[in-house]
Amino acid sequence: MQLTRPIIYLLAVFMLAMVQPANAALTIEITQGVDGALPIAVVPFDTSRVSGKFPVDLAEIIGSDLNRSGVLKAMARGELPASPHYSKDVQYSRWRNVGQDYLVVGRVLESSAGVYTIEFQLLDVLKQKQLVGRSMSAKKRNLRSRAHQISDFIYEQITGTRGAFNTRIAFVRAQKDAARKYVLQVADTDGFNAQNVLESDEPIMSPSWSPDGKSLAYVSFESSRPEIFIQQLATARRTKVSGFSGLNSAPSWSPDGKFLALVLSKDGSPDIYTMNTATKRLKRLTEHRSIDTEPVWSSDGRSIIFTSDRSGSPQLYEVSAEGGRPKRLTFEGNYNSAANVSPDGRYIAMVHGDRGQYKIAQLDRETGNLTVLTDASLDESPSFSPNGKMLLYASTLGNNGLLFAVSIDGRAKHKLSDQDGDIREPVWGPFESK
Amino acid sequence: MKSFHHIKSWLLVALLAVFISACATTQEEMPAGGDGAPVYDQSQSGSSTGIVDGSSSGADASGLEGADGGVGTAIVDGPPMTVMEILEQTEGTLSNRTIYFEFDSAKLTDESLAILETHGNFVAGNGEVAVRLEGHADERGSREYNIALGDRRAQSVRRVLLFQGASSDQVETVSYGEEQPAVSGHDEDAWSKNRRVELIYTVN
Numbered sequence: 001m002q003l004t005r006p007i008i009y010l011l012a013v014f015m016l017a018m019v020q021p022a023n024a025a026l027t028i029e030i031t032q033g034v035d036g037a038l039p040i041a042v043v044p045f046d047t048s049r050v051s052g053k054f055p056v057d058l059a060e061i062i063g064s065d066l067n068r069s070g071v072l073k074a075m076a077r078g079e080l081p082a083s084p085h086y087s088k089d090v091q092y093s094r095w096r097n098v099g100q101d102y103l104v105v106g107r108v109l110e111s112s113a114g115v116y117t118i119e120f121q122l123l124d125v126l127k128q129k130q131l132v133g134r135s136m137s138a139k140k141r142n143l144r145s146r147a148h149q150i151s152d153f154i155y156e157q158i159t160g161t162r163g164a165f166n167t168r169i170a171f172v173r174a175q176k177d178a179a180r181k182y183v184l185q186v187a188d189t190d191g192f193n194a195q196n197v198l199e200s201d202e203p204i205m206s207p208s209w210s211p212d213g214k215s216l217a218y219v220s221f222e223s224s225r226p227e228i229f230i231q232q233l234a235t236a237r238r239t240k241v242s243g244f245s246g247l248n249s250a251p252s253w254s255p256d257g258k259f260l261a262l263v264l265s266k267d268g269s270p271d272i273y274t275m276n277t278a279t280k281r282l283k284r285l286t287e288h289r290s291i292d293t294e295p296v297w298s299s300d301g302r303s304i305i306f307t308s309d310r311s312g313s314p315q316l317y318e319v320s321a322e323g324g325r326p327k328r329l330t331f332e333g334n335y336n337s338a339a340n341v342s343p344d345g346r347y348i349a350m351v352h353g354d355r356g357q358y359k360i361a362q363l364d365r366e367t368g369n370l371t372v373l374t375d376a377s378l379d380e381s382p383s384f385s386p387n388g389k390m391l392l393y394a395s396t397l398g399n400n401g402l403l404f405a406v407s408i409d410g411r412a413k414h415k416l417s418d419q420d421g422d423i424r425e426p427v428w429g430p431f432e433s434k
Numbered sequence: 435m436k437s438f439h440h441i442k443s444w445l446l447v448a449l450l451a452v453f454i455s456a457c458a459t460t461q462e463e464m465p466a467g468g469d470g471a472p473v474y475d476q477s478q479s480g481s482s483t484g485i486v487d488g489s490s491s492g493a494d495a496s497g498l499e500g501a502d503g504g505v506g507t508a509i510v511d512g513p514p515m516t517v518m519e520i521l522e523q524t525e526g527t528l529s530n531r532t533i534y535f536e537f538d539s540a541k542l543t544d545e546s547l548a549i550l551e552t553h554g555n556f557v558a559g560n561g562e563v564a565v566r567l568e569g570h571a572d573e574r575g576s577r578e579y580n581i582a583l584g585d586r587r588a589q590s591v592r593r594v595l596l597f598q599g600a601s602s603d604q605v606e607t608v609s610y611g612e613e614q615p616a617v618s619g620h621d622e623d624a625w626s627k628n629r630r631v632e633l634i635y636t637v638n
Contacts, residue, residue: 203610203613203614205577205578205581205611205613206577206578221610221613224608225608226581226608226609246585246607247581247582247585247609249578249581249582250578250581263578263582265582265585269586269589270582270585291579291582291583291586292582293578293579293581293582294576294578294579307576307578307579309538309579313538314538314575314576314579335538335575337575337576337578337579338576338577338578338579351575351576353574353575356574358574358575378573378574378620380575380576380577381576381577396573396620399618424577425577
C-alpha cells in the first residue's frame with residue numbers, strides 16, 4: 001500500500017479551482033456579550049410594496065451584525081414597542097421608555113422586477129433626530145451585501161470607526177468523508193455566501209488576501225509538496241508563483257500589493273524571502289540555521305515580522321523589508337508565533353503559548369504590554385478585521401476546528417461554526433474599495 | 435546469543451548482505467531502553483524485539499532458530515529476496531518506518547538513530563530504491579511553524595540516511611506540519627504519535 005502512494009498522489013491531483021457556491025454554511029453564535037453595549041432597535045423594514053416575498057430579512061441581518069461588534073446591542077424583535085418605517089411615524093418617547101438609544105427604520109421599494117431601492121434612517125432617540133439616512137439600489141443577489149453596508153453606515157455613524165461588516169473572510173475547511181478533503185472558501189463575515197475557491201485531496205494552507213481583495217495567495221500540496229499559488233477570485237485563474245525544492249510556504253501580501261513575503265528552504269533551513277509578484281525576483285531577508293517562518297508585513301510595508309526559534313523557542317522578530325539584523329519583539333511565554341499586524345500598526349496579534357496552553361494574545365507596541373485575549377487551549381491563526389476592532393481566529397474544540405471572533409478589548413466574542421466541518425486558518429479580507 | 439550472532443553474520447555475508455547485515459548491526463548497537471523509548475514504544479509495539487524476530491522472519495530465517503544444519507540449504511535453495519519482498523516484510527527494522535520526536539524537537543533518539551542507520555544502509559545498497567521522508571508535527575502552536583518543524587524533522591532523518599551512503603537523489607523530504615495527524619485526539623498520547631517522520635519507499 002505504501003509503495004503505491006506516489007501513484008495515489010498523482011491521481012489525487014484533480015481539483016476544481018473555481019468560485020462556486022458551497023453547501024455547508026457557517027452559523028453564528030454570540031458566546032460573550034458586553035455589558036454597556038449601546039442599545040439599538042432595528043425595526044423590520046417595510047416590504048409590503050414589493051411583489052412576491054422579499055428574499056431576505058434586512059433588519060435581522062443588520063441587528064446580528066451590530067450584535068457581533070460588541071459595541072451595540074440590538075433589541076430582540078419580540079420586544080419592539082412599535083413598527084414604524086419612516087422617521088415621521090416615530091414616537092421617540094416609546095423608544096426612550098424601553099431604554100433604546102438608537103433606532104433604525106427602513107423600507108424597500110421595487111423599481112422594476114427584481115431591482116429594489118432600500119431606504120433607511122438611523123435615529124438618535126435621546127436627541128430625537130436623524131443621524132443618517134440613505135437610499136441604495138439593490139438586486140436580488142446583493143441584498144445581503146447591502147444589509148451589511150447599512151450596518152457599516154450605522155456603526156460608523158455611532159462609533160466614528162469604519163464598519164467591517166461588508167467584507168469577506170477566507171478559511172480552509174477539512175471535510176471528513178468527502179470527495180475532496182480540503183476546501184479553500186471565502187464567505188461573508190456572518191458566514192453566509194460561502195463559496196469554494198479551491199478543492200483538493202491534499203492540504204491547502206495559509207491563505208493571504210491581496211490588498212485589493214481580488215486574489216488569494218495560498219499553499220497547496222496538490223503536487224504532494226507545498227507550493228505557493230496566487231488565484232484571482234472572480235476568474236479562478238491561478239498561477240504557481242513558487243515551486244522550489246523544499247518548503248514554499250507562508251505567503252503574505254505587502255500592503256502595496258507588489259510583493260509577497262514567503263518562506264523557502266531551498267538554500268537550507270526555512271528563511272524569509274520577498275518576491276516581486278510581477279518579476280518573480282526574490283530577495284532573501286534572513287539567513288539563519290533556525291526556523292524562520294510566518295512573515296507578515298508591518299502596516300507601512302517597511303518591515304516584516306516573523307517567527308523564529310533562533311533563541312531556542314519560537315518568538316517574534318522584526319526585520320527591515322530591505323534586510324538587515326532582526327530584532328526580537330516578544331519575551332513573555334515560551335511560544336509566540338503567527339503574528340498578524342493591526343491596520344494601524346499598533347498591535348501585533350499572535351499565538352501565545354504558556355504552560356502548555358495556546359491562546360491568542362496581542363502586543364501593544366506603544367506600551368509594550370502583552371494581553372491575552374482568549375481562554376481556550378488550542379487557539380491559532382489570529383487575523384485582524386480591516387478596521388482593527390476584531391480578531392478572527394481558529395480554535396480546536398472536540399474534534400472540530402471552529403472560528404471565533406473576539407473584540408480587541410477581549411470583551412465581545414462570537415463563534416462561527418458549522419456542523420460538518422473542521423475549519424481553520426481564517427483570514428479577514430480588506431475593505432471593499434469605496 | 436553470541437554464537438547466534440556469529441552464525442547469522444556468516445549467513446549475511448553469504449546472501450542478503452545489505453538487508454540482514456543492517457539488522458545485525460542495529461541489534462548490537464541498540465541500547466536497552468534509552469530516553470526516547472517511552473515515546474517510541476507507544477506507536478511501534480514490540481519494535482525492539484521485532485529486530486530479533488526480523489532476521490528470523492521469512493523462509494530463510496526460520497532456519498536460524500533451528501539447528502545449524504538446515505540453515506544453509508534453505509537459503510541456497512530459495513531465490514534471493516527482491517527489494518520489493520524485503521520492503522513488504524512486516525517484521526524487522528526495515529518494517530519500522532515511523533520515527534518519533536519530542537515536542538518542538540527534531541532530535542533523534544539513539545534508538546531512532548539505530549533504525550535509521552539500517553534504513554540508510556538499505557537505501558545505499560539498493561540504487562533502485564527511493565524513500566520519501568514525510569515530516570509531521572502535533573497540533574499545538576501555529577500551522578506554518580509546524581510545517582517548518584516537520585521539515586526540520588525530515589531533514590534530520592535525511593542526514594542520517596545520507597551519512598550511511600544513501601544518495602541525495604534517492605531521498606526526498608516533505609513536511610505536512612500538523613495537517614495530517616496519524617491519530618486524532620488532543621492529549622499527549624495522541625500528540626506523541628503525531629510528532630513523526632514517516633519513511634515511504636518506492637522501487638523504480
